[in-house]
Amino acid sequence: MSEQKNELTEVREGETLTGTVIKVEDKQVLVDIGYKTEGIVPISELSNLHVETAGDVVQEGDQLTLMVKKVNEEDDEVVLSKKAVEADKAWEELERKYDNKEKFETEVKEVVKGGLVVDVGVRGFIPASLVETYFVEDFSDYLNKTLEVKVADLDREQNRVILSHRAIAEEEKEEKKNEILNNLEEGQVLEGTVQRITSFGVFVDLGGVDGLVHISQLAHEHVDNASDVVSEGDKISVEVLSVDRDNERISLSHKNTIPGPWSDIEDRIQRGDVVDGVVRRLVNFGAFVEIQPGVEGLVHISQIANRHIGTPQEVLESGQQVKVKVLDVNAKEERISLSIKELEQEQESKEYKQYEKDEDQSGFQLGDFIGDKLNKYK
Structure with missing residues (x-):
């Protein structure tokens, strides 16, 4: 060890050197750099992120590349920085990725108000608005999660690194959309x-x-x-x-x-059925009557009334509730023939038969009545 120390006779601020961790304390690390005294790496110079104890970052025996931050010749004290070296490399890498619009992965180290903190060699920040394409109320699930990101903004003088995962999500969404469009x-x-x-x-x-x-x-x-x-x-x-x-x-x-209103119509409507309907349209040759949702049949003008009429409007009006008889069903051509006249004729025939029946019964009862009266005089 002493031979190594004799090799390094002078240490200058700003230079980069390699050292071995020989002692890890809570708030600092001692490093053998081959100089007459050990170098000190304060906890604040270990990482770009917040660190609780030095042991969270390094262990004894670790080989570190460090930058000389300060040399106190009176006390032979050398203050070193690990994060400064990493920052230089990180900035070069980030600038290259930014110029090339490169995608890369990073791990979420902290969840803070307004977004996520990541370690990209320097402290990187993903604002809440650049995390997803949708609103996220609670970011706690993102801690220690690896996200693919792009550099959204970079300012070395301001030490500002803004990253976006949303940009990746939007790209994937666009690619998926184009794939679907091309395959439709x-x-x-x-x-x-x-x-x-x-x-x-x-x-x-x-x-x-x-x-x-x-x-x-x-x-x-x-x-x-x-x-x-x-x-x-x-x-x-x-x-x-x-x-x-x-x-x-x-x-x-x-x-x-979805099945249309005419699907299996012949199973639902048969010739001879009497159904209720609504007059939907009046035309010069008849009336279209809806007898089921989406199913209209035609009452030809000759089938509207049991008398001659000049126009359907003489008897019917749009929206009128009517009772119709099914004359014919043609599922293939989606046509149904209907009649109002036949129902009127059937009703008239029924009424006439009832009248005859009533007449017959009246005649019989009258004869019986007269017969009874005549019997009284015998």
Whole structure:
């Protein structure tokens, strides 16, 4: 050891040298640098981060590269710094990463008010707004966590190192969005999550990119308010109608992925059925009557009344509740023929038969009555 000390006859401030830790105290470390006295590394010069005890950073026998901070020749005292050497290297490395927009990993050492502190050779700071793409209320789970970051801002004179994990998350999100956009094709059926509801439809997240389901594509029946059909957070199936990759616009349909009102219509509506309906539209050749949600049938003008009429408006009006008889069901062409006239004829026939029956009963009872009276005179 003494031979090593004799090798170094002079120590100058600012120079860099190598030493071996020979003693670790709470607030300082003694280092053999081959000089006539051991060098001292105060705890404040061990790390760029807050350190409780020197033993948290170094141990006896460790080889350290140190910078001479101060030389007191009267007392032969040499004050050394470990963090100064690391800082010089760190700044060079950080400047290179900043220029190259390089991604790298770092460990969160402290959670402080306003963000996260990391060790990148110097003290680095990730502001709360640059941690994630979303709001984080409690950062306690980030302590000792390794994050991938980029240098957002660098100022050596101010000793300021601002890092961003959010930039990485945004890049990944953009890459994922582009991947989805490039793989989307018309006719694909996917599952998405309702993100936002507007007056004209809903935006659905497809896993990194949003598409629009226009209100007309939400259901087979007419929809006044999208919120009547879906809520934010709902998982729904959608079909891709069109993809505009340049403008990142995706048109979707929920309606096309769910059974339509005409599905299995022949199992629900048969010829001869009498059903209630609502007049939806009047045209010169008849009236369209909705008999189930989204299912309209035609009452031809010749089937509207049990008499000749010039226009459907003479008998019917839009919104009117009517009872109709099913004449024919064509599921393939989604057409149903209806009649009001047949019900009127059947009702008239029924009333006439009832009248005849009542007449027969009245005649019989009258004869019986007259017969009884005549018998009294016999």
